[in-house]
Amino acid sequence: MSDSPTMNDVAREANVALKTVSRYVNGQTNINPVLAQRIADAIASLGYRRNLAAASIRPGWTSKTLGLIISDISNPYYSTLSKAIETYAADQGFFVISASSDEIGEKHDRFVERLMEQRVDGIIVVPPREPGRDWNTLPGPIPPVVFIDRPVDFPQADIILADNVGGARSATEELISNGAKKVAFVGDALSIYTMRERYRGYCEALAARGIPVDDGIVVSAAHSSEDAAAAVSQLLDADVDAIFAANNRASVGALLAFRETGRRLPMIGFDDFEAAKLGEPAVSVVSQDISEMGRKAAEIIFERIAHAETPRRTYVLPTTLVLRGSEIPDPVL
Amino acid sequence: MSDSPTMNDVAREANVALKTVSRYVNGQTNINPVLAQRIADAIASLGYRRNLAAASIRPGWTSKTLGLIISDISNPYYSTLSKAIETYAADQGFFVISASSDEIGEKHDRFVERLMEQRVDGIIVVPPREPGRDWNTLPGPIPPVVFIDRPVDFPQADIILADNVGGARSATEELISNGAKKVAFVGDALSIYTMRERYRGYCEALAARGIPVDDGIVVSAAHSSEDAAAAVSQLLDADVDAIFAANNRASVGALLAFRETGRRLPMIGFDDFEAAKLGEPAVSVVSQDISEMGRKAAEIIFERIAHAETPRRTYVLPTTLVLRGSEIPDPVL
DNA sequence: TTGTATGCGTTATCAT
DNA sequence: ATGATAACGCATACAA
Numbered sequence: 009m010s011d012s013p014t015m016n017d018v019a020r021e022a023n024v025a026l027k028t029v030s031r032y033v034n035g036q037t038n039i040n041p042v043l044a045q046r047i048a049d050a051i052a053s054l055g056y057r058r059n060l061a062a063a064s065i066r067p068g069w070t071s072k073t074l075g076l077i078i079s080d081i082s083n084p085y086y087s088t089l090s091k092a093i094e095t096y097a098a099d100q101g102f103f104v105i106s107a108s109s110d111e112i113g114e115k116h117d118r119f120v121e122r123l124m125e126q127r128v129d130g131i132i133v134v135p136p137r138e139p140g141r142d143w144n145t146l147p148g149p150i151p152p153v154v155f156i157d158r159p160v161d162f163p164q165a166d167i168i169l170a171d172n173v174g175g176a177r178s179a180t181e182e183l184i185s186n187g188a189k190k191v192a193f194v195g196d197a198l199s200i201y202t203m204r205e206r207y208r209g210y211c212e213a214l215a216a217r218g219i220p221v222d223d224g225i226v227v228s229a230a231h232s233s234e235d236a237a238a239a240v241s242q243l244l245d246a247d248v249d250a251i252f253a254a255n256n257r258a259s260v261g262a263l264l265a266f267r268e269t270g271r272r273l274p275m276i277g278f279d280d281f282e283a284a285k286l287g288e289p290a291v292s293v294v295s296q297d298i299s300e301m302g303r304k305a306a307e308i309i310f311e312r313i314a315h316a317e318t319p320r321r322t323y324v325l326p327t328t329l330v331l332r333g334s335e336i337p338d339p340v341l
Numbered sequence: 342m343s344d345s346p347t348m349n350d351v352a353r354e355a356n357v358a359l360k361t362v363s364r365y366v367n368g369q370t371n372i373n374p375v376l377a378q379r380i381a382d383a384i385a386s387l388g389y390r391r392n393l394a395a396a397s398i399r400p401g402w403t404s405k406t407l408g409l410i411i412s413d414i415s416n417p418y419y420s421t422l423s424k425a426i427e428t429y430a431a432d433q434g435f436f437v438i439s440a441s442s443d444e445i446g447e448k449h450d451r452f453v454e455r456l457m458e459q460r461v462d463g464i465i466v467v468p469p470r471e472p473g474r475d476w477n478t479l480p481g482p483i484p485p486v487v488f489i490d491r492p493v494d495f496p497q498a499d500i501i502l503a504d505n506v507g508g509a510r511s512a513t514e515e516l517i518s519n520g521a522k523k524v525a526f527v528g529d530a531l532s533i534y535t536m537r538e539r540y541r542g543y544c545e546a547l548a549a550r551g552i553p554v555d556d557g558i559v560v561s562a563a564h565s566s567e568d569a570a571a572a573v574s575q576l577l578d579a580d581v582d583a584i585f586a587a588n589n590r591a592s593v594g595a596l597l598a599f600r601e602t603g604r605r606l607p608m609i610g611f612d613d614f615e616a617a618k619l620g621e622p623a624v625s626v627v628s629q630d631i632s633e634m635g636r637k638a639a640e641i642i643f644e645r646i647a648h649a650e651t652p653r654r655t656y657v658l659p660t661t662l663v664l665r666g667s668e669i670p671d672p673v674l
Numbered sequence: 675t676t677g678t679a680t681g682c683g684t685t686a687t688c689a690t
Numbered sequence: 691a692t693g694a695t696a697a698c699g700c701a702t703a704c705a706a
Contacts, residue, residue: 011400011482012460012481012482012699014673014698014699014700015377015479015699015700015701016699016700022675024680025676025677025678026675026677026699026701027676027677027678027701028675028676028677029700029704030700030701030702031549032678033700034701038675038676038678039675039676040675043675052480054481055480056480056481056483057454057457057458057481058458058686058699059398059458059698059700060455060458060460060683060700061394061397061398061404061459061460061462061699062398062698062699062700062701063685063699063701064394064396064700065392065394065398065682066681066682066699066700067681067682067702068701068702069700069701073438073459073479080424081414081420081423081427082417082421082423082424083420084415084420086412086421087416087417087419087420087421089414089417090415090420090439091413091414091415091441094439094440094441095441096407097702098440103438103440103455103456103459104438104439105406105436105437105438105439106423106430106437106439107427107431107436107437108424110428120701121390122393122436123436124390124394125346125391125392126393126394126436127393127394135601139693147385147389147390148346148387148388148389149343149344149345149388149478158551160686164479165539166703200399218682231703240693240703250697260619263619264619266401267619267621268381279703281615282614282615282616283615283616284618285617286593286596286597286600286616286620287619288600300687337421345683347682347683347684348683348684349683355692357692358692358693358694359683359684359685359693359694360685360686360692360693360694360695361691361692361693363684363685363686364685364691364692366684367685371692372691372692373692376691376692380687391683391684392682392683393684394683394684394686395682395683395684395685396683396684397683397684398683398684398698398699399683399684399685399686399697399698400685400686400697400698401686402684402685402698462697544676588691595694648681659700
């Protein structure tokens with residue numbers, strides 16, 4: 009790759025002033041057709057391409073780039089989010105730089121810093137579990153920021169959340185409505201925001217029916233589907249008649265346990281997953297509109313980039329209970 | 342977001358020359374500790390952050406950014422690829438700008454052009470099905486390019502492919518070894534490169550056993566899992582005793598048909614998928630090491646960025662036959 | 675309508 | 691070791 013020709017090269021080749029080339033390149037109208045043609049020819053013969061990095065440092069110009077920090081782009085949840093953001097951004101002529109924090113605070117912080125140095129126009133963040141640096145202590149000007157999925161204490165940012173409480177509540181209620189008296193909760197550590205919220209919804213549903221929470225059937229240490237499978241296997245032998253699987257891994261774990269033992273319980277999971285539709289019965293889930301979260305985040309970022317100064321908001325997006333059959337108990341023979 | 346302080350501001354605040362600040366910021370050693378401290382203080386009090394966009398336009402400096410054009414980041418195949426590339430890039434201090442072409446040539450072309458204007462240091466591309474502009478006709482200097490998954494006629498690029506032929510051959514052979522005489526092929530249009538290659542492997546396996554290809558049991562119009570399900574339902578009533586599902590959607594379609602009809606055939610799919618492990622029996626697949634493809638692509642790009650001038654190569658990565666049980670016929674009762 | 679001169683924020687040259 | 695000055699590629703007042 010040899011050196012790129014510059015506007016100056018084009019100007020010289022076309023026997024025109026630099027400014028005229030700039031006008032031409034930026035689509036200005038008032039320009040002599042003869043010169044325009046000479047410029048066009050020069051551009052073609054030199055293979056000129058404008059340097060947006062150089063253009064972006066001029067006052068009033070920007071990189072037309074968004075930064076996106078998520079946990080792991082290879083996770084379907086985040087890749088769906090990315091797609092929605094990327095698509096919205098592309099419609100505005102913006103690119104997205106995405107980086108996976110792997111839930112590591114220090115990595116997240118490095119990305120934030122680097123994105124700001126790169127002068128992105130806005131940053132969309134799924135805060136890592138292991139919290140990074142306090143945003144309020146960041147020095148210097150900070151571009152518009154939107155947090156997704158988990159709240160962060162940083163007043164100048166907008167926040168987009170899913171209704172974890174409501175989703176969990178409706179799932180648990182549905183299981184109870186189908187006759188379950190003892191609904192187990194299977195999920196990850198309650199130190200995780202979404203888990204805490206879903207657990208709250210679960211408790212609320214029980215409370216509404218006057219059912220006390222039984223810690224013995226609350227599993228909050230299932231960090232993998234294998235963990236969850238083991239837990240569900242035990243629950244199958246306990247006095248439990250339905251399962252609320254508080255995340256994807258818990259749902260898969262339950263299915264694994266069902267397959268292993270040849271027995272099943274009514275169950276509803278939180279978050280949809282590909283395999284949910286293929287089972288027999290198919291798995292009912294609380295579904296988040298992930299694309300909508302991403303789209304909304306992008307929309308807000310662009311509003312901030314444009315006006316900036318309306319009060320910051322927290323948006324809570326509704327969830328949907330998708331019933332596919334797994335919430336129904338097997339008929340007693 | 343107010344205006345960002347510049348190096349000049351820092352220099353003034355610290356009562357130092359601009360160049361000294363630059364030295365400090367770039368980690369140069371030979372610098373008076375007293376001045377260094379003054380600079381550090383000024384940076385902190387002003388909230389200065391270097392402007393990498395500005396730095397990148399200097400000769401010898403670059404954006405330290407890679408461009409990635411894929412079909413659809415929300416597709417697990419591509420998001421896995423992205424993760425591998427992103428991770429490798431991050432280790433080198435590079436960011437990745439990713440864009441989804443949605444298999445549309447014109448979109449792909451726009452992204453290519455824009456990435457070059459942004460002066461990315463390298464571009465990794467999964468060529469869209471609907472071909473874009475001929476790379477050989479692109480004017481001007483082109484950064485290092487690597488194609489993944491599908492070959493493109495552009496001599497100055499490297500190409501990374503999976504062994505589609507070999508994978509399909511081994512899957513088909515396995516089905517035959519398990520007693521199948523008539524193995525059906527279920528996939529998408531043969532105008533798609535990967536389909537064509539997998540079909541070739543299928544044919545080779547049949548030929549090796551002296552089995553003629555029967556067009557009646559070759560489905561090459563299954564564009565969705567629903568299409569595939571319909572096709573497989575028909576095949577269940579035909580004289581077929583095994584199925585080679587040539588892509589993900591075909592595999593899922595087969596599972597849907599099996600569930601629908603309550604009957605199954607021995608089958609092996611191409612490309613792994615989440616639900617494959619959950620079925621009963623679990624689905625055997627030809628698995629590509631997608632992460633390795635991404636890692637390799639990144640590795641090559643960085644080699645090109647560094648030296649550039651070794652002959653271009655096409656790499657064909659091996660596939661693995663993962664047997665989980667679905668290739669075995671049901672025992673005859 | 676076109677051109678000249680200046681500046682964006684940074685790094686590099688070269689003299690001190 | 692430090693600093694004045696130029697240059698990177700581009701866009702824009704302002705002059706012509």
